[in-house]
Amino acid sequence: MAWNEPGSNGQRDPWNRNRPSGDKHGLEQAWRQLKARLGKFGGGPGGLATIVLAFVLAWLLWSACVVVGPTESGVVLRFGQYARTLGPGLHFKLPRPIESVAKVETTRVRSVAGNVRMLTRDENIITIDFTVQYQALDARKYLYSVDNIDTTIAAAAEAAVRTVIGQSTMDQILSGQGSALVADAGKTLQHTLDGYDSGVRVTEVSFQNVAPPQEVKDAFDDVNKAREDKQSAENNALAYASKVVPIARGDAARIAAEAEGYKAERIARAQGDAERFSLLLKEYRAAPEVTRRRLWLETMEQVLADNAKVIDGSGGRNIINLPSAPAAAAPPAVQADAAQGGATEAKP
Incomplete structure (x- = not known):
């Protein structure tokens, strides 16, 4: 008869121990043996059981408390599913593994960089190094809306730069319109990320090393x-x-x-x-006669005042030119008398 068949009360099992008479008595006996073995370690107030219980309670209390920094936001997950978002300060949650918290720095400025080499609108080749700086505005969307946010932003930034550069000429890119193109690229990138519901805000887009290829430099x-x-x-x-x-x-x-x-x-x-x-x-x-004479005299006075005078005292045989004094040197009365005498003699 096998050792474990019913009715083998006197048989010994392979480990040379007597098999209990029933399941109930076996459980009670096992409990008494375990209690007896732990009696000397956990029977008193400072025993092993008390220490283990205190350790468990401390771990539960520490796991239930979470401190979120002033520049952070905490995303609470309950069994891996979003539950709520915590602001800065001390908060309480269910212990792990029930709830866990992922912290995100919302004021930190992150950056990604990339490089494109493409054709412009006038079919010239240009190489551009670009840098994108951004912040996480919504911690939940930043963590779980897209996979690998940096890779996504880099790809979206490259697409935005290609869109803007492909619509511009080489002169526009290399001239003073470069700042306007950078602004357009930033707006395009932000619109793309908003469509992804990424929860990030683009703070700055900059172009570096905007130059044609070395072959045509x-x-x-x-x-x-x-x-x-x-x-x-x-x-x-x-x-x-x-x-x-x-x-x-x-x-x-x-x-x-x-x-x-x-x-x-x-x-x-x-x-x-x-x-x-x-x-x-x-x-x-x-008085016509008097007025006529007066006008004649005044006219002759004006004419002779600026001309040299010739005096003929020989009846026309000998002419002597005498330098006359300036008109201003002779008194007006004398000039008037001379002019009047000459006019009288000249009159028939």
Whole structure:
């Protein structure tokens, strides 16, 4: 009969131990034996059982507390599924493995870099090194919306740069419009990441080493030098214009003022002459003979005042030219008398 068949009460098992009479009595006997063995270690208040219990309670308390830093956000997972988001400070949660917390620094600026070599709109080859800086605004989306966020941002940034550069010419890229292209690339990248629901914000996109390939670098250097010479000539022209234009405007204003003065003078003189003629006409109508003689005398006085005089005292046989004194040296009365005497003699 086998040792483990029913009814073998006196049989010994292979380990030379008597088989218990029943399952219930066997469990009770095993419990008493275990209690007896642990009696000397866990029977008192400082025994092994108490130490183990205290250790378990401490571990549960430590696992239930979580501290989130002032620059962080905590994402709580319950059995691997999102439960809630914790802000900065001390929080309590269910111990592991029920709940776990993943912390994300929301104020930290992260960066990824890349390089593209592509054709521009005017079919020129250009090489661009770019850098993208970003922040995690939503910790949950940052952790679980996309896989490998840095790789995703790098791929999206390369696509945005290719889109912007492919729509621009080489001159636009290498000239002062580069900053506008960088801004367009940043907007395109942010729109793409928002479509991914990534929970990140692009803070800056920058281009470095924007240059044509080494094979054609010398030709593009010549083009850039020519562009710089053109810009220098334009600047010199603008500086000359800013210097000459104000002088020309001043001269124009002076000439216009002189013309206005000359106009006013001529009008005033014409009006004075007209007024004088009107007065003479009135005197002439009152005394025609006297007025005629007076006008003749005044005219001769004006004519002879600026001319040399010739005195003939020989009846026309001998002419002696005598230098006369300036008209201003002779008294007006003498000149008038001389002119009147000459006029009298000349009159028939």
